[in-house]
Amino acid sequence: MNKSIIKTLTLACLCIAGASCSMKEGTRQNTCQRYQYPCILDISVTPEHGMKRVGCFTDAGSWMGFTIPQKDKWINGFCGPFSIDNRVWFAQSAVSVNIDGAEFQPDSISYFPGEVYMSAKSEYGSMEQRMVFASANTALVNIKNNSGEEFSVSGKGWNKDITLKKSNNIITASHPNGETVQITFPQDFDVICNDSNYTATNNSKNTYVAISFYASENELVSGEQKAISLLNNPEPSIKKNNDRWEGYLSKVLRTDMKHEYNRVAVKSVVTLISNWRTHREGLLHDGVIPSHAVNYFIGFWAWDSWRFSAALARFEPELAKNNIRAMFDYQLPDGMIIDCIYTDPAENNARDSKPPLVCWAVDEILKFNKDTAFVKEMYPQLLSYYKWWFNKRDHNKNGMCEFGCTDGTLEAAGWESGMDNAIRFDNCKMLKNANDAWSFDQESVDLNAYLAYECKLLRKFADITGYEFDGPDYSDKVAGYFFNDKMGFFYDRKLPDGKFVQEAACEGYTPFWTRIASQEQMDKALVLLTDTAKFSTYIPFPTAAADNPKCSPNGYWRGPIWLDQTYQAIKGLRNYGYGELADKYTMQVFDRCEGLTGTSPIHENYGTHTGECLQAPHFSWSASHLLMLYEDFGKK
Structure with missing residues (x-):
C-alpha cells in the first residue's frame, strides 16, 4: 500500500x-x-x-x-x-x-x-x-x-x-x-x-x-x-x-480512475451495505433503509428503494431484488405501492405513494445479472402499479397524471412527489378523483416522464416474459406537452387551463434522463442548464434555479443539491451527446461536496454554493447516485 x-x-x-x-x-x-x-x-x-x-x-x-x-x-x-x-x-x-x-x-x-x-x-x-x-x-x-x-x-x-x-x-x-x-x-x-x-x-x-x-x-x-x-x-x-x-469492490472499482474518485465509489458501497437490514417483524424481506444514523429513517421507502436497488444491482443483486420485494409485500389490491413500511406495520404510511421508478430498478437488475426469472416474477405487480397511476391520479383522464394522496391533504400529496416542499407546489389545491384518490390541480412533468420510461420498460419486459402489456401508453405525448418552447425548458402544467408553472427546477431534468426529450429540446434547454446563475452552480444542478427569489440554500427541496437530481441532469447531458460537459460536472460533484473524498459520511443533500453537508449523514440515496456517476464518468 x-x-x-x-x-x-x-x-x-x-x-x-x-x-x-x-x-x-x-x-x-x-x-x-x-x-x-x-x-x-x-x-x-x-x-x-x-x-x-x-x-x-x-x-x-x-x-x-x-x-x-x-x-x-x-x-x-x-x-x-x-x-x-x-x-x-x-x-x-x-x-x-x-x-x-x-x-x-x-x-x-x-x-x-x-x-x-x-x-x-x-x-x-x-x-x-x-x-x-x-x-x-x-x-x-x-x-x-x-x-x-x-x-x-x-x-x-x-x-x-x-x-x-x-x-x-x-x-x-x-x-x-x-x-x-x-x-x-x-x-x-x-x-x-x-x-x-x-x-x-x-x-x-x-x-x-x-x-x-x-x-x-x-x-x-x-x-x-x-x-x-x-x-x-x-x-x-x-x-x-x-x-x-472483495467481490463488492471488484465489481465496482475501475482501474482507470484516480484514487480519490475510487474512494467515492468505495464509500458509496460501504454506505449502502451499512444501511442493509435483514427481514424482521413487519419487514418481510431484506432491504435498505435511507440512513441508519437517524431514527426517523429506520424503514423502507418506495422510490428510495427503487434507487437503492438500481445501484445494488451492480454488486449485491440478491439484496437489490429483496429490496423491491419488500415494498411489493404491501402492494394494495388496486395496485398502489404505499409510501413507506416499518418493522411495526402500524407505523406504515399508506396516505400516498412515491414517484414510479421501479421498472428502472428491475431493468438495472436485468442488465447486470441477466435475471429474466426476477422480471417474470415481478411483471404482474409492476404492471398493476403502473395502471394504478392512470386509474387514481389522472383527474381529467387526458393521460397526464398528477401527484396526489388518499386523504385529500396537501401534505401527503407533497410526500407523494418525493419533493415535499418544492416551489412548484406553492399554489396547489387538491382535486377529488374518488373516495380514496385525490390529485394536485397540477400535472407534473417528472411523474409523466417516469411513467413514459416505465411504459417503455414494461413493453420490453412483456417481450421477455411472454406476458401481455395492456396498460395505457401516452409516452409519445409527454415531452411535447410539458416543454415550454418560449422558455426553453420543461415545466408542470395547471389544471384545468394547462398554464405552465414557470418555476424552473429539477423536475425539468427528468425528460432528458428518461430520453423522451428531443435533441432540439435538449439544445434549447442547454442555455438554462449551463447558466451559472441558474443551474450551473458551484455544485451543479440544484433543486430550484439559483436565481429564483424563493430559492433557499438550506430549503430541503427549495434549492439545495440532491444528488439524484444532479445525477439525472448529468446523465441527461450524456444521453444527448454532451459527454465532456457531463464529466466536468461530475468532477465538480466529487471534488466539491464536503468530505466526499475524505472521511466524512455521504449526506442527504449539499449546499448549492458551498458544498457543505446538509441533513442526514450516511445516506443511501446519495450513495446510489454517486456510484452511478462514477460508473458513467468518461463515457461518451
Whole structure:
C-alpha cells in the first residue's frame, strides 16, 4: 500500500499502513482491496447517555452497530452494540479489553470496508482488536495480545435497563424491549458475572469473542449454538466476509480512475451495505433503509428503494431484488405501492405513494445479472402499479397524471412527489378523483416522464416474459406537452387551463434522463442548464434555479443539491451527446461536496454554493447516485 496516500487520508483518524486480509495471525495478503481504503469513514464516537443519532459500523444486514471510541474518551474496545431500530446503546462497550494495572492509550484506528481496527499501547505492550460481521446476528472480535500478560475482558457503561446473566461461557444482556445481546467466549476463558458486570480472563496471544444480537427469543435459541460453533472454527466465516467485500469492490472499482474518485465509489458501497437490514417483524424481506444514523429513517421507502436497488444491482443483486420485494409485500389490491413500511406495520404510511421508478430498478437488475426469472416474477405487480397511476391520479383522464394522496391533504400529496416542499407546489389545491384518490390541480412533468420510461420498460419486459402489456401508453405525448418552447425548458402544467408553472427546477431534468426529450429540446434547454446563475452552480444542478427569489440554500427541496437530481441532469447531458460537459460536472460533484473524498459520511443533500453537508449523514440515496456517476464518468 502506498504510505503517502494513507498519510493524506488520515484526517481525523489514525491509520495503519497495511493489514492482513485474514484475521489469522501472521498472514499478509496485500492484494486485498479493502485495505487500500483506510479510514473510509470517521465513526469515532464514545457514546453518552441519551445519544441516539450516530453513524455506526454495521454489516451483513445486522440490526446492531458499533463505533470506534474517541481518542480523548478512550475505551479499549469497540463501542456498543447499538440497537439500530430501537436506538438503544446496550453499553458504552460490551467487550472492553484490559490488563491489570495498565493504562491503554490509542495507537491506531481505522474503518476499512467491512472491518474496523484499533490498537492501543500500555507499559506492558500493545493490544490489537479487529471486528467483522460473521452474519447478520453476530460480530466477531479478534483480540491480539502483544503484551505477554494475562488480560481481561469486561463491559463498560452498561445501560441501566440491562439485565446480565451467565451460562457457561456466555453472557446474556437483556433489555426490556425484547432485544438481547449475547457475548460468547471460547472455553479457555475464565468467566465470572454478577448483576452489574462480568469479567473474562485469558492469556492467549490471539483469540476471538462473538457478540450476537437477537430481536426475539426464537432468534436467540437458534443463534446460541451458531456462536459457539463460530468460535470453534472462525476462519471460514472470516474468509466468507473477506470474499464478499472483495467481490463488492471488484465489481465496482475501475482501474482507470484516480484514487480519490475510487474512494467515492468505495464509500458509496460501504454506505449502502451499512444501511442493509435483514427481514424482521413487519419487514418481510431484506432491504435498505435511507440512513441508519437517524431514527426517523429506520424503514423502507418506495422510490428510495427503487434507487437503492438500481445501484445494488451492480454488486449485491440478491439484496437489490429483496429490496423491491419488500415494498411489493404491501402492494394494495388496486395496485398502489404505499409510501413507506416499518418493522411495526402500524407505523406504515399508506396516505400516498412515491414517484414510479421501479421498472428502472428491475431493468438495472436485468442488465447486470441477466435475471429474466426476477422480471417474470415481478411483471404482474409492476404492471398493476403502473395502471394504478392512470386509474387514481389522472383527474381529467387526458393521460397526464398528477401527484396526489388518499386523504385529500396537501401534505401527503407533497410526500407523494418525493419533493415535499418544492416551489412548484406553492399554489396547489387538491382535486377529488374518488373516495380514496385525490390529485394536485397540477400535472407534473417528472411523474409523466417516469411513467413514459416505465411504459417503455414494461413493453420490453412483456417481450421477455411472454406476458401481455395492456396498460395505457401516452409516452409519445409527454415531452411535447410539458416543454415550454418560449422558455426553453420543461415545466408542470395547471389544471384545468394547462398554464405552465414557470418555476424552473429539477423536475425539468427528468425528460432528458428518461430520453423522451428531443435533441432540439435538449439544445434549447442547454442555455438554462449551463447558466451559472441558474443551474450551473458551484455544485451543479440544484433543486430550484439559483436565481429564483424563493430559492433557499438550506430549503430541503427549495434549492439545495440532491444528488439524484444532479445525477439525472448529468446523465441527461450524456444521453444527448454532451459527454465532456457531463464529466466536468461530475468532477465538480466529487471534488466539491464536503468530505466526499475524505472521511466524512455521504449526506442527504449539499449546499448549492458551498458544498457543505446538509441533513442526514450516511445516506443511501446519495450513495446510489454517486456510484452511478462514477460508473458513467468518461463515457461518451
